Amino acid sequence: MLLFTNASQVVTCAGPARARRASELGDCAILTNAAVAIDGGAIAGVGPRDELEQRYAGAERVDCGGRVLMPGLVDSHTHAIFGKPRYEEQELRAAGADYMEIARRGGGIHASVRDLRSRDEEELYGLASGRLARLAAYGTTTVEVKSGYGLTLDDELKMLRVARRLSESQQVRIVPTFLGAHEIPLEARATPAGRADYVTSLVSAMIPRVAADGLAQFVDVFCEPGVFTVEESRSILSAARQAGLHLKLHADELRPSGGAQLAVELGATSADHLAAISHDGIRALAASETVATLLPGTMLFLGKDRQAPARALIEAGAAVALATDFNPGTSPTTNFPLILTLAVSQLRMSVSEAILAATVNGAAALGIADRVGQIAPGFSADLALFDCDDVRELPYWYGDNRCRATWVRGLACHVRTEAQARAGNA
Ligand SMILES: [Zn+2]
Numbered sequence: 001m002l003l004f005t006n007a008s009q010v011v012t013c014a015g016p017a018r019a020r021r022a023s024e025l026g027d028c029a030i031l032t033n034a035a036v037a038i039d040g041g042a043i044a045g046v047g048p049r050d051e052l053e054q055r056y057a058g059a060e061r062v063d064c065g066g067r068v069l070m071p072g073l074v075d076s077h078t079h080a081i082f083g084k085p086r087y088e089e090q091e092l093r094a095a096g097a098d099y100m101e102i103a104r105r106g107g108g109i110h111a112s113v114r115d116l117r118s119r120d121e122e123e124l125y126g127l128a129s130g131r132l133a134r135l136a137a138y139g140t141t142t143v144e145v146k147s148g149y150g151l152t153l154d155d156e157l158k159m160l161r162v163a164r165r166l167s168e169s170q171q172v173r174i175v176p177t178f179l180g181a182h183e184i185p186l187e188a189r190a191t192p193a194g195r196a197d198y199v200t201s202l203v204s205a206m207i208p209r210v211a212a213d214g215l216a217q218f219v220d221v222f223c224e225p226g227v228f229t230v231e232e233s234r235s236i237l238s239a240a241r242q243a244g245l246h247l248k249l250h251a252d253e254l255r256p257s258g259g260a261q262l263a264v265e266l267g268a269t270s271a272d273h274l275a276a277i278s279h280d281g282i283r284a285l286a287a288s289e290t291v292a293t294l295l296p297g298t299m300l301f302l303g304k305d306r307q308a309p310a311r312a313l314i315e316a317g318a319a320v321a322l323a324t325d326f327n328p329g330t331s332p333t334t335n336f337p338l339i340l341t342l343a344v345s346q347l348r349m350s351v352s353e354a355i356l357a358a359t360v361n362g363a364a365a366l367g368i369a370d371r372v373g374q375i376a377p378g379f380s381a382d383l384a385l386f387d388c389d390d391v392r393e394l395p396y397w398y399g400d401n402r403c404r405a406t407w408v409r410g411l412a413c414h415v416r417t418e419a420q421a422r423a424g425n426a
Pocket of ligand 1: 077079250
């Protein structure tokens with residue numbers, strides 16, 4: 001048993017064990033002079049320090065040193081398994097090249113696919129575990145990881161086996177998602193029937209195999225004009241649902257196509273991106289259980305002047321979550337607190353809204369809000385300690401790494417030494 005004391009604030013995010021909406025997002029439940037007790041990987045108690053010190057007199061103490069203690073961040077959208085980075089594309093974009101131009105030069109998702117297919121499982125595992133450590137170093141304790149750079153049965157299974165190994169060997173909680181519908185592979189684009197054949201192979205071969213092997217909890221589709229149509233996305237996700245898997249959707253990222261409405265129609269757990277969502281899409285999400293996951297780092301990195309309409313979504317009553325979209329092409333950041341900065345400065349969210357969107361609602365976007373995302377009795381002891389007096393400093397010191405330590409299921413995950421903290425190193 002551990003007793004966390006001497007935090008400047010304990011940001012509990014405590015409340016209903018489901019996604020928060022509208023005015024519920026206005027209060028992330030901050031306690032002062034509070035302590036947190038954990039036992040066997042779960043939160044045992046949270047409340048006034050004096051009371052808990054008496055109740056848990058025999059517990060080992062963790063001195064929080066006047067820092068902010070809060071639930072670990074829940075990153076519900078990443079593509080953390082990949083081979084080489086794609087830094088060449090950044091200058092091409094700066095010089096005016098668009099997505100199609102970059103693809104013509106051999107860049108984009110197809111470049112990551114080519115590269116990933118050439119690497120073995122061991123190599124990918126090594127690369128991904130380093131990247132996972134970086135995500136954890138910024139205060140993240142749960143990471144959703146997608147496949148989607150293989151686009152053949154064998155290469156997709158290879159990615160998902162890497163995710164399973166990460167989950168078995170690393171402290172951080174991993175949630176695996178099958179994204180075989182990330183793009184139509186080049187070899188399928190080369191023949192007239194290739195496209196339909198690829199969708200058929202997803203539906204009748206890949207999804208059943210992934211489900212049978214228990215390699216993913218979610219199936220995701222990149223539903224966007226030029227990638228997968230709404231009809232193709234519907235058939236892929238319907239097959240996933242039939243196979244007993246939960247659903248996610250890359251929806252309305254660059255152009256509105258009805259992706260958000262499709263996510264609601266199919267009962268998807270989340271619809272992600274939404275920078276180009278329509279008014280009908282906002283209304284549909286607001287009236288549903290589907291979480292609206294916003295990824296402001298992507299729009300920033302791509303140099304777009306548009307961001308998802310977070311205020312309209314929140315005011316309509318949608319459950320908004322935030323995530324990094326960590327990937328080699330359009331959001332190569334592992335810094336979740338930086339995403340909180342963007343949420344406040346670009347999406348006009350309050351700090352409380354951003355914190356709840358990155359914890360409780362991130363957990364809801366992964367279907368685990370009943371056990372992850374808040375400091376309340378019975379919840380998993382997934383905690384993050386930040387070098388701040390006040391939680392409002394977390395989005396304020398932008399780009400900085402203030403994370404001092406994290407715990408996952410009650411066990412220390414990332415720990416930064418005093419010297420590292422002073423030097424500002426992760
Ligand atoms: Zn994505």
